[in-house]
Amino acid sequence: MASRPTDLPDLPDLPADEIDERLPMSAQERRLVLTSSLGTIFEWYDFFLYGAMASVIARQFFTSLDPTAAFILTLLAFAAGFVVRPVGAVIFGHLGDRVGRKHTFLATVTLMGLSTVTVALLPTYSSAGVFAPIALVVLRMLQGLALGGEYGGAVIYVAEHAPQHQRGAYTGWIQTTATIGLLLSLLVVLGVRSLLGEATFADWGWRVPFGLSALMLSLSLWLRLSLTESPAFRRMQQEGRGSKAPLAECFGQWKNLRVIVLALFGLVAGQAVVWYTGQFYALFFLTSVLKVDPNTATWLLTLALLISLPLFVGFGMLSDRVGRKPVIMTGLLLACLGLHPLYQALTAFANPALAEAQQKVRIVVRADPATCSFQANPLATDTSFATPCDIAKRALAQLSASYANEALAPGSPTEVRIGETVLEPPAGVLTEEGGRFDNDSLLEISHFRKEVLPDALAAAGYPAKADPARISRTGVVAVLVAMMVLVAMVYGPLGAALVEMFPTRIRYTAMSLPYHLGNGWFGGLLPSIAFGMAAQDGSMYHGLWFPIGVAGLTFVVGMLFIRETKDVDIYAKFLYWHPNRFGR
Structure with missing residues (x-):
């Protein structure tokens, strides 16, 4: 079958009802x-x-x-x-x-x-x-x-x-x-x-x-x-x-x-x-x-x-x-x-270990909503989230642990419930100069993020990473x-x-x-x-x-x-x- 001509003067002006007669591509x-x-x-x-x-x-x-x-x-x-x-x-x-x-x-x-x-x-x-x-x-x-x-x-x-x-x-x-x-x-x-x-x-x-x-x-x-x-x-x-x-x-x-x-x-x-x-x-x-x-x-x-x-x-x-x-x-x-x-x-x-842990052990962050910041802030620094609620949510997010939120009465202390285990996240105390955490609170926050919370999650069956x-x-x-x-x-x-x-x-x-x-x-x-x-x-x-x-x-x-x-x-x-x- 001859190919459809592509040279411009030879290109036919076909009516719509005859379009099926066009030849295949060359x-x-x-x-x-x-x-x-x-x-x-x-x-x-x-x-x-x-x-x-x-x-x-x-x-x-x-x-x-x-x-x-x-x-x-x-x-x-x-x-x-x-x-x-x-x-x-x-x-x-x-x-x-x-x-x-x-x-x-x-x-x-x-x-x-x-x-x-x-x-x-x-x-x-x-x-x-x-x-x-x-x-x-x-x-x-x-x-x-x-x-x-x-x-x-x-x-x-x-x-x-x-x-x-x-x-x-x-x-x-x-x-x-x-x-x-x-x-x-x-x-x-x-x-x-x-x-x-x-x-x-x-x-x-x-x-x-x-x-x-x-x-x-x-x-x-x-x-x-x-x-x-x-x-x-x-x-x-x-x-x-x-x-x-x-x-x-x-x-x-x-x-x-x-x-x-x-x-x-x-x-x-x-x-x-x-x-x-x-x-x-x-x-x-x-x-x-x-x-x-x-x-x-x-x-x-x-x-x-x-x-x-x-x-x-x-x-x-x-x-x-x-x-x-x-x-x-x-x-x-x-x-x-x-x-x-x-x-x-x-x-x-x-x-699968994560899926199993989510089915068996529920994580809940219980806090006064007024103490919880917008977690998706793209310009946040380490000191942008200084309340116990923010510290807890930030740490859980970085550990890829899904959690539910539960509102408490104003002034109530924040707590993280991992199944039957209850954790109290530390408060971040900022210095007046430069808006930085003071040394004591920085150590406490680091200890919560790197040891206390990971250990509690591990005890509940939450894996740190996927097992190959x-x-x-x-x-x-x-x-x-x-x-x-x-x-x-x-x-x-x-x-x-x-x-x-x-x-x-x-x-x-x-x-x-x-x-x-x-x-x-x-x-x-x-x-x-x-x-x-x-x-x-x-x-x-x-x-x-x-x-x-x-x-x-x-x-x-x-x-x-x-x-x-x-x-x-x-x-x-x-x-x-x-x-x-x-x-x-």
Whole structure:
């Protein structure tokens, strides 16, 4: 069978009812899809590398803070890259709709690569003081800007080359790139860690994975220089029908802005929280909450990622047959129902001693609420939490011990109940100069945190860390794969659905904004929000209510207002907006 012509003058202007007659993608087009996918993988690698080394980053750049506060601030610095992604979507989306997909591709990959390489050269807090974390956050924001322009261009580029009724399958390959980028970052960190040893890696070896981005930047630029512009965009330019003001069309016309809002709250927000809960937050939960050895946790997640990779293309293909909406909405509903049981199963498989202790021995912090501070304060120092209530909660959180809260009458002394054992946490006495604990109270607090409370927890059966001999590796991988099935259901068909919701003249800008608002704000902030919720409430599962709530809202909005898009023609009538093509 002859391949579909890609030379612009020969591209037929087919009516919508004849779109099934389009020929399959040519070998050249498949190569272009592969090239754009590889470049996107490298950008995701750069972006997720920071998250893969969050604990090391905390020690290198936030050493002046309380350990829990340092980790929260590290997560917020990670989230900074996500917060600015919508800004990148607007900037690069405008460029993509005005000057084309190819040149925007080159700009985003260059900005991402240079920002990542620069992280490898940054001084740490011990040598540069407060300049170090500020510079780190700035570079994270530059990475976010670059990624804000990357995804939209990649998925549009593939969709505008793909056959009409295989769009879900082809864009499914782009949907794998985020997971592959995460997987690649984990493998590189594991390899460098194993090669250099833990001590050397913590000292200076953490810079190596960032430095390797220079090689990936070179390869990405070389690959993307070979790309040609998409046929739909070139033809639109030749006919002079391109948008002169994509931003004004997107946000100044209610018919377009309404669809952007629906895409955000009816598709993307829920997809984002399911993706980050099923992949990135799962790794954080294994290492920081369940106290599984980081190398073991990373290998288990890596295996689960490898098993689940085909699912993204598989659910994209399924959406070509049954529709985007049924697949995505089913994934959202299953996530709402399944996240709590799945995380409880993860605890039982990864740290069975902890699961058993939680079932047998309940921990309760009983205190006057007025003496308890907000535990998720990211700017806290050791002296920010000076009351017995704060000292007790802080110590329990750092020991990954879930607890319940019980309010006492004003003026009542704080106590920690571990089963039948009652502990009285010390009061922190601050000196007048510098707001520091005096020596006597500092020793007492340290003794409570490092000996009294750990000993009481150990006596009650609470483990200090996960026992490698008792970890059910098969069980952990099975739970992770189950969560990734949900991830693939909501993410696999998403690229095609977003492309089909907007006309070519404003597609880059219009689809990039809701995608990066959803993934940048709802998804990117999830680790820090969930960790903060858990730290404040005391239950290690409490943070899951954030993704469940967002996914539930998206399910309701999607079921009520999102219409099916799989049969939308983005070829023959790509120059015009049809009010009836997507909702009213």
